[in-house]
Amino acid sequence: MVFSASTFLTIVSFAALIAGVPVHKVKRDCTLMTQAEFNSLSEQAHNAIDAAALADHGDHSHNLVVNDPDFPGSPANVCDNVATGTVWVEYNDQVDGHFKFIYSMDDILTPEERTVA
Numbered sequence: 073m074v075f076s077a078s079t080f081l082t083i084v085s086f087a088a089l090i091a092g093v094p095v096h097k098v099k100r101d102c103t104l105m106t107q108a109e110f111n112s113l114s115e116q117a118h119n120a121i122d123a124a125a126l127a128d129h130g131d132h133s134h135n136l137v138v139n140d141p142d143f144p145g146s147p148a149n150v151c152d153n154v155a156t157g158t159v160w161v162e163y164n165d166q167v168d169g170h171f172k173f174i175y176s177m178d179d180i181l182t183p184e185e186r187t188v189a
Contacts, residue, residue: 102151
């Protein structure tokens, strides 16, 4: 029987929990993502987010922004050189009653696409 690394860790963690052995989570090195770090993501990553916005709201002029100061509760982070969290699509003109829409990088992009250069 072959297990993926994730499945193996889950099984080991569960077994340790049952046995009463403390399980320590691996500490990840996370920082708030800068706009420059977001901009360093691949063209493919930017195109995927643009495609999601296009599918949801049509073709309108917009910018992709991380860590919008108006919404501090929706951060984007870099953990071990992989982007995680949210990106804002900010439109120049109101679209569907709003100027900004939020998207999850984790839902749209693969970990490889979220790797910060």
